Amino acid sequence: MDAPSGPLGPLADVLERLGLYLTVVDEEAEGASLLLDGYGVAVISGKADPGRRRWTAVHELGHHLLQDEYHSDAGVAAGRDEREQIIDQFTEEFLLPADDLLRAWESVDSGQSARSVMVDLAARFRLSWRAVVNRAVHLGVLDRGEARRQKADTPVRGDFLAVYGSTPAPDLEGGATGAQWRRAVMSAWSEGAVTAPRAVELLYGAIREDELPSRQLEESLP
Incomplete structure (x- = not known):
C-alpha cells in the first residue's frame, strides 16, 4: 500500500497514533523517551528551534518503534552508533519522504533555483534548514560543496516570504500535547x-x- 505523501500535521497528534505520547518541556536535553507495556512517553526540549524539535520527536519515535525501553538524546551529538544512524535515516524519510523531495526538485530543471526549492520544502515540511540541505545531499541532488555554501547562508524571514509567502508555522511549542x-x-x-x-x-x-x-x-x- 502506498503511503500518503506531503507534510505531516502537528506531530504530537501524529505520534500518538503510533503509541508515543509526548510533550515539550523547558529542559536543555533534546529529548528522552520511555517504553512501558507497549506504549511510550517522550519529552522534547522547547529550547531547540521548531524544526529541530520535530526532528527530535520523530527520532524518539524511532526508538519507540524499535521498542527501546529507555532512551535519552542528552549529548547524542557526541557519538552515533549504527542504531542511531538507522533511526536518523528513518527520521529523514518520515519527515521528508524521498519522493516528495525528488518531485519538488524537478522544478530545478525548469529554471527554479535549488535554494528556492529547499526554502519551500523547509517551510512546507517545517524542517530545519540544515535537515533539508542534508536530505538533498543524501538523495544525490545536491553536492557537498554547494551544501556547505547553503548551510552558511541560513534563510531569514524575508526568504520564506519571497518563496513560500509566509513564515513556517511553529510546531511542538512548550507544553504541547496530542x-x-x-x-x-x-x-x-x-x-x-x-x-x-x-x-x-x-x-x-x-x-x-x-x-x-x-x-x-x-x-x-x-
Whole structure:
C-alpha cells in the first residue's frame, strides 16, 4: 500500500497514533523517551528551534518503534552508533519522504533555483534548514560543496516570504500535547479520577481551573 505523501500535521497528534505520547518541556536535553507495556512517553526540549524539535520527536519515535525501553538524546551529538544512524535515516524519510523531495526538485530543471526549492520544502515540511540541505545531499541532488555554501547562508524571514509567502508555522511549542492525551485528561476529570489542579497540570497550562467543564458524574442505577 502506498503511503500518503506531503507534510505531516502537528506531530504530537501524529505520534500518538503510533503509541508515543509526548510533550515539550523547558529542559536543555533534546529529548528522552520511555517504553512501558507497549506504549511510550517522550519529552522534547522547547529550547531547540521548531524544526529541530520535530526532528527530535520523530527520532524518539524511532526508538519507540524499535521498542527501546529507555532512551535519552542528552549529548547524542557526541557519538552515533549504527542504531542511531538507522533511526536518523528513518527520521529523514518520515519527515521528508524521498519522493516528495525528488518531485519538488524537478522544478530545478525548469529554471527554479535549488535554494528556492529547499526554502519551500523547509517551510512546507517545517524542517530545519540544515535537515533539508542534508536530505538533498543524501538523495544525490545536491553536492557537498554547494551544501556547505547553503548551510552558511541560513534563510531569514524575508526568504520564506519571497518563496513560500509566509513564515513556517511553529510546531511542538512548550507544553504541547496530542488530542488523545487532552481528551483522556478531560475524561479523567469528568469521571472524578483527577482533581482540578491535577487536570490543569496534566494539560501543561492549556486550560485554567475556572475553564474546566462541570462534572457530570452518573449516579448508579438501582
